[in-house]
Amino acid sequence: MAHIVIVGASTGGLPMAYDTRSILEKEHKVTVITNRADFTFVPSNPWVAVGWRTRADISFPLEPYLKKQKIDLIVQSVEEIKPDESALILDNGERVEYDYLVLATGPKLAFDEVEGLGPENNTVSVCTTDHAELAYDKWQEFLLDPGPIVVGAVQMASCFGPAYEFAFIMETELRKRKIRDKVPMTFVTSEPYIGHLGLGGVGDSKGMLESELRNAHIKWICNAKVTKVENGVMFVDEHNDAGDVIKQHELPFNYSMMLPAFKGIDAVAKVGEDLANPRGFVKVNEYQQNPKWNNIYGIGVGIAIPPVEATPVPTGTPKTGYMIESMVLAAVHNIKNDIDGKAPDETATWNAICLADLGDTGVAFVAMPQIPPRNVSWMKKGKWVHMAKIAFEKYFISKMKKGTNEPIFEKYILRALGIEKLK
Numbered sequence: 296m297a298h299i300v301i302v303g304a305s306t307g308g309l310p311m312a313y314d315t316r317s318i319l320e321k322e323h324k325v326t327v328i329t330n331r332a333d334f335t336f337v338p339s340n341p342w343v344a345v346g347w348r349t350r351a352d353i354s355f356p357l358e359p360y361l362k363k364q365k366i367d368l369i370v371q372s373v374e375e376i377k378p379d380e381s382a383l384i385l386d387n388g389e390r391v392e393y394d395y396l397v398l399a400t401g402p403k404l405a406f407d408e409v410e411g412l413g414p415e416n417n418t419v420s421v422c423t424t425d426h427a428e429l430a431y432d433k434w435q436e437f438l439l440d441p442g443p444i445v446v447g448a449v450q451m452a453s454c455f456g457p458a459y460e461f462a463f464i465m466e467t468e469l470r471k472r473k474i475r476d477k478v479p480m481t482f483v484t485s486e487p488y489i490g491h492l493g494l495g496g497v498g499d500s501k502g503m504l505e506s507e508l509r510n511a512h513i514k515w516i517c518n519a520k521v522t523k524v525e526n527g528v529m530f531v532d533e534h535n536d537a538g539d540v541i542k543q544h545e546l547p548f549n550y551s552m553m554l555p556a557f558k559g560i561d562a563v564a565k566v567g568e569d570l571a572n573p574r575g576f577v578k579v580n581e582y583q584q585n586p587k588w589n590n591i592y593g594i595g596v597g598i599a600i601p602p603v604e605a606t607p608v609p610t611g612t613p614k615t616g617y618m619i620e621s622m623v624l625a626a627v628h629n630i631k632n633d634i635d636g637k638a639p640d641e642t643a644t645w646n647a648i649c650l651a652d653l654g655d656t657g658v659a660f661v662a663m664p665q666i667p668p669r670n671v672s673w674m675k676k677g678k679w680v681h682m683a684k685i686a687f688e689k690y691f692i693s694k695m696k697k698g699t700n701e702p703i704f705e706k707y708i709l710r711a712l713g714i715e716k717l718k
């Protein structure tokens with residue numbers, strides 16, 4: 296009997312637990328360790344921040360659903376990984392031994408890399424549901440005293456989609472409330488151009504998103520490095536293509552949401568360079584295995600992948616749901632191979648496919664492969680994307696309650712886009 300331990304129970308970890316349970320023989324033990332007792336659907340956090348969703352709409356307690364699938368749950372933070380002993384040390388001092396470890400721990404949010412950034416300081420965040428709830432409290436205060444908004448993503452950020460989404464979601468909500476005229480909006484991003492998305496652009500993402508921002512009267516600053524944030528003022532250095540500072544901005548705001556850079560979690564970083572890259576992300580080979588400790592697998596936002604291209608202000612590459620799903624499929628298949636005495640042979644699909652909500656419309660994009668030049672580089676805008684994203688939220692949450700092991704992103708998004716098979 297093997298003990299498979301999965302750390303994290305979100306977009307990567309929960310499907311990993313279900314797939315492991317259903318694909319491996321029943322004699323094996325599957326344990327999920329997570330520092331949160333609930334599953335929450337991360338892509339809906341921007342909606343929570345303006346009151347379009349509540350926590351209850353997008354989350355559920357993990358325990359009964361995992362129990363039904365005969366998966367053990369430990370709600371504790373992993374504090375230490377001892378790869379040579381195949382063991383973990385938890386927050387309460389407990390030691391858990393594993394045969395296979397799957398790290399699905401997502402990012403550490405590096406607000407501390409910019410002075411004054413983050414929900415404990417001067418900007419809000421939509422990265423977690425806790426943050427989105429705090430952002431909603433501030434949003435309600437803001438509605439009583441509307442003024443300038445600064446929204447975007449700082450240097451070293453890799454996740455740009457939610458910054459665009461949140462800009463347009465706020466813009467839509469302000470129009471609905473008939474106070475848009477009181478709110479100058481500026482989009483501040485480390486991307487070299489609008490629509491780069493950490494992917495070198497997708498189809499006409501530059502033209503399309505610039506046009507959307509222009510139509511919504513949202514100004515933008517690209518190649519932006521946020522040097523500090525004070526209460527109500529953001530300090531931004533704008534760079535040219537050579538990386539020189541060409542303008543310094545002091546942007547006043549009454550409300551600001553800036554996505555931070557991501558790092559790997561401390562427990563991974565502490566192990567050192569055999570497990571983690573310099574930013575603390577889990578090093579994996581093409582089979583999702585750590586090259587030194589082959590019984591450790593990494594999936595999701597917490598793994599190390601190189602940037603698509605160097606940019607004047609550093610940016611990272613996003614890891615989106617479809618990619619994460621394919622990492623899950625590869626990891627579970629390769630663990631099964633290992634148990635069966637076979638070599639790993641399943642690799643993830645490095646394609647980026649996303650539905651981005653723009654408030655009352657949306658943009659769908661497909662980048663295959665994610666590094667240009669590509670075989671498919673496609674982007675389409677329409678109200679149908681907004682509707683598809685709402686439907687996907689319901690679909691994903693219901694599948695996560697059922698404990699399904701089918702590839703949800705592949706089945707749903709590819710069908711919605713009319714692309715059945717990408718591999």
Ligand SMILES: Cc1cc2nc3c(=O)[nH]c(=O)nc-3n(C[C@H](O)[C@H](O)[C@H](O)COP(=O)(O)OP(=O)(O)OC[C@H]3O[C@@H](n4cnc5c(N)ncnc54)[C@H](O)[C@@H]3O)c2cc1C
Nearest residue numbers: 303304305306307329330338372373400401595596615616
């Ligand atoms: C606001 C936002 C919106 C997004 N929207 C989309 C979208 O629309 N489409 C898309 O494709 N992608 C989207 N993404 C990108 C990506 O799909 C999500 O970030 C996704 O949730 C990443 O999944 P994950 O499982 O890798 O990490 P996470 O969702 O961050 O989950 C990490 C898990 O690990 C647990 N954990 C962390 N540290 C420890 C520890 N030490 N001990 C125990 N447990 C721990 C956490 O509690 C959590 O359960 C979005 C990202 C953000 C931030």
